[in-house]
Amino acid sequence: MPGTIELPTPEVDVEQDPQKLREPGYAVIVWDDPVNLMPYVTHVFQQVFGWGREKAQRHMLEVHEEGRSVVVRDSFEKAEYYVHALQKYSLTATLEPAS
Amino acid sequence: MRLHERNDEATSWFLASGERNLLLTLFSRPTEPRQRVQLSRTSEALEEQCQSDLAGELETHRAEVRSRLVMLLGVASPIQTTIQTPTGAREDSGWILRLTPEDREFLLQALNELRLGAWEQLGRPNPPEVPDDLAPTSPDILHWWNLEISSRFQGRLLSEEFPE
Numbered sequence: 001m002p003g004t005i006e007l008p009t010p011e012v013d014v015e016q017d018p019q020k021l022r023e024p025g026y027a028v029i030v031w032d033d034p035v036n037l038m039p040y041v042t043h044v045f046q047q048v049f050g051w052g053r054e055k056a057q058r059h060m061l062e063v064h065e066e067g068r069s070v071v072v073r074d075s076f077e078k079a080e081y082y083v084h085a086l087q088k089y090s091l092t093a094t095l096e097p098a099s
Numbered sequence: 100m101r102l103h104e105r106n107d108e109a110t111s112w113f114l115a116s117g118e119r120n121l122l123l124t125l126f127s128r129p130t131e132p133r134q135r136v137q138l139s140r141t142s143e144a145l146e147e148q149c150q151s152d153l154a155g156e157l158e159t160h161r162a163e164v165r166s167r168l169v170m171l172l173g174v175a176s177p178i179q180t181t182i183q184t185p186t187g188a189r190e191d192s193g194w195i196l197r198l199t200p201e202d203r204e205f206l207l208q209a210l211n212e213l214r215l216g217a218w219e220q221l222g223r224p225n226p227p228e229v230p231d232d233l234a235p236t237s238p239d240i241l242h243w244w245n246l247e248i249s250s251r252f253q254g255r256l257l258s259e260e261f262p263e
Contacts (some may be wrong), residue, residue, distance in 0.1 A: 029140075034225040035218045037250065039257050040211065047204060084153060087136055088160055090211045095149070096141045 026079035131216030217245035
């Protein structure tokens with residue numbers, strides 16, 4: 001295309017580059033466990049994400065019945081914040097690169 | 100433990116003397132060592148990058164929460180109250196614990212921390228229910244007791260503050 005300059009593409013190992021790891025596109029997953037009580041998990045979702053009870057219960061049931069629920073997809077910083085918040089309540093939550 | 104009063108800023112809970120002493124003891128004791136928290140199941144790079152931050156933050160947070168709860172239980176106000184029972188009214192003495200919404204969340208977190216610590220010490224039983232054949236001399240008795248008692252407090256707090 002006339003008038004444009006094609007920049008070289010830097011060769012970066014995504015898994016080794018902290019900057020790449022911080023780009024948007026991370027999922028927060030809450031995993032099922034046999035010990036956290038269902039009303040407690042619902043309450044935690046309401047507190048951490050500000051959800052209404054119906055949405056919080058839907059995700060809680062998804063965790064319970066399917067083993068996991070993706071509760072947030074966001075930038076690295078926000079996803080990490082949510083994982084820390086959930087871990088403070090001792091829920092089994094992890095941060096995964098969104099596929 | 101029962102809901103005593105509620106206003107826009109806080110809820111007040113009636114604790115029997117035994118309940119207050121029990122909570123003070125539970126939150127003053129050293130915690131059971133918890134298993135390492137995993138941050139990512141699919142990315143080793145993420146796990147490595149974030150693990151130390153998470154572990155340190157959780158440890159600090161848990162210590163602050165327990166310290167705050169011990170302080171709140173320490174400044175609870177004594178109260179003499181009348182309660183209705185099936186056999187009539189009777190005097191009851193205890194303590195009033197005032198919890199802001201933030202303090203309530205701290206209490207829920209600390210109780211759940213106790214539950215999970217006990218559950219891990221028991222080898223993560225599934226379901227986490229006291230076995231019928233648990234011997235009175237079993238070394239697991241205290242862990243089961245911690246699991247059960249913290250569940251009861253947690254359930255009471257949630258059901259009274261947020262009824263279905």
